[in-house]
Amino acid sequence: MSARIVPWTSGARWLLEGWRLFRAAPLGWLALVFAYWFMMSTVSIVPVAGALAAALLVPAFSVGFMAAGRAAAAAQPLAFPLLFHGFRHGLRAQLLLGAVYCACLALVLGVTALADGGALARWIAGGEHPDDDAMHSAGLAAGLGIAAALYAPVMMMYWFAPVLAAWHGDSAPKALFVSFFAFLMNWRAFLAYGAAAAGLTTALPMLALAALALLSEGKASPPLAGLLFPLLLVLLPVLFASFYASYRDVFPPGAMTSGDESAKMAQ
Secondary structure, eight states, X not given: OOOOOOOTTXXXXXXXXXXXXXXXXXXXXXXXXXXXXXXXXHHHTSTTHHHHHHHHHHHHHHHHHHHHHHHHHTTOOOOGGGGGHHHHSSHHHXXXXXXXXXXXXXXXXXXXXXXXXXXXXXXXXXOOOOOHHHHTOHHHXXXXXXXXXXXXXXXXXXXXXXXXXXXXXXXXXXXXXXXXXXXXXXXXXXXXXXXXXXXXXXXXXXXXXXXXXXXXTTOOOOOHHHXXXXXXXXXXXXXXXXXXXXXXXXSOGGGSOTTOHHHHHHO
């Protein structure tokens, strides 16, 4: 199996494909996203250990959403067991990927602590929200910038790694290696994807607020959280579905080796 280089315009198309896959089974997508959010939120309640456990399970659950995307593309129902697809295919590799992911996050947060005194690490790992002074401090801003820069290569390694391990039978190290370079080869498409996703997640709340203001003639001022929650319920499954679209575009069926039994299973 090998990755291919796609045009930069593919990035925006992945989002459109994600929307199409969401429309194919909206209730199924919403049920899976809500179940995932509920389980991860429940696990994360426990300080530090909960956050580590949640990070450990991220790769396996990401395969579940890939399986949901595949099912939606084939016009099949999105059943709840799909969410646990990654726990049934290559579980050892998924847990190893999760362990490495935890180590990467710990390293990223450890470096940010040099800039913000550990404020970001306590916020993410322990749920300790910074106070107003810390939120507007230069240290936390620097920590966020460092975290974004250091997390970029982690994201590149993990974009395709879980599904490569589950459906192609790759070992965890090989899956991370292939994912990193497949992402790097297609950096233009991913840059377009990131810009389109950022524009979408920014534009939709602004348009919704403007529409409400027009309908209410400026008299109603709904809480922002109450507005963002339903939007997130739609945006998250679209984004999850677009991950599958990117995988299928970069790793088309014709790019798989004939002897790859796991790849055959994925079709």
